[in-house]
Amino acid sequence: MPEPPDSSENVPENEEEHDKQGLDLAKSLAGRLKQQAAKGGIKPVKRRRRPRIDGAQISSARPDDRDPQRLTNTLGRLMRDQGWEVDVAVHGVMARWQTIVGPEMAEHCKPESYDDTVLTVRTSSTAWKVQLDLLVPQLLFRLNAELGEGTVTQVKVLGPNTYTWRKGTRTVRGGRGPRDTYG
Numbered sequence: 001m002p003e004p005p006d007s008s009e010n011v012p013e014n015e016e017e018h019d020k021q022g023l024d025l026a027k028s029l030a031g032r033l034k035q036q037a038a039k040g041g042i043k044p045v046k047r048r049r050r051p052r053i054d055g056a057q058i059s060s061a062r063p064d065d066r067d068p069q070r071l072t073n074t075l076g077r078l079m080r081d082q083g084w085e086v087d088v089a090v091h092g093v094m095a096r097w098q099t100i101v102g103p104e105m106a107e108h109c110k111p112e113s114y115d116d117t118v119l120t121v122r123t124s125s126t127a128w129k130v131q132l133d134l135l136v137p138q139l140l141f142r143l144n145a146e147l148g149e150g151t152v153t154q155v156k157v158l159g160p161n162t163y164t165w166r167k168g169t170r171t172v173r174g175g176r177g178p179r180d181t182y183g
Contacts, residue, residue, distance in 0.1 A: 078141075089147050090114045099114040100142060109157075117142065117153040122161060 079085050094114070108124040109132055123129040132139070136155045143152045160170035 086147070086151060087114075089151070090119075093143060093146055099137065100146060112158070114152075115153065118156055119152050119154070120156045120158060122158045122162060126159050129157055132157045 064108045108128040
């Protein structure tokens, strides 16, 4: 079996011991550079950044669309881009109808639809229809204050919903009616 080599054989003969003066020299050089930098004699060199080759985008120091953003800001931008702002505002008013018109009126008058600046409201009785017809100017003012001027230009007030045999918006006047419906 071969003998393990001695540790004394691994050390080269011509190698000198570490000179500690080199460390002192480096410290003194670093001290002089700090002094010159403090006086303004040395300015840092700007390093040029290499462009990313793989095409992946990273976020910059300034805010941009790739940064994380608040949900309210993102939804607001989505509604603005899609043109949903007016519809969302109108449906918000329909949800807050009781606070806008008051509890008594909200009990007897319900908003049904909003189409092209016309708000349709259904009342529980003909008396409330007459009452609301008289209050339409104040209601328009209040709604436009909530939604923005010109959002609601007309309030169409409908009476109670009773069944009718008419189908569609056009009918023949003086027609004979449904006739023998029940057989």
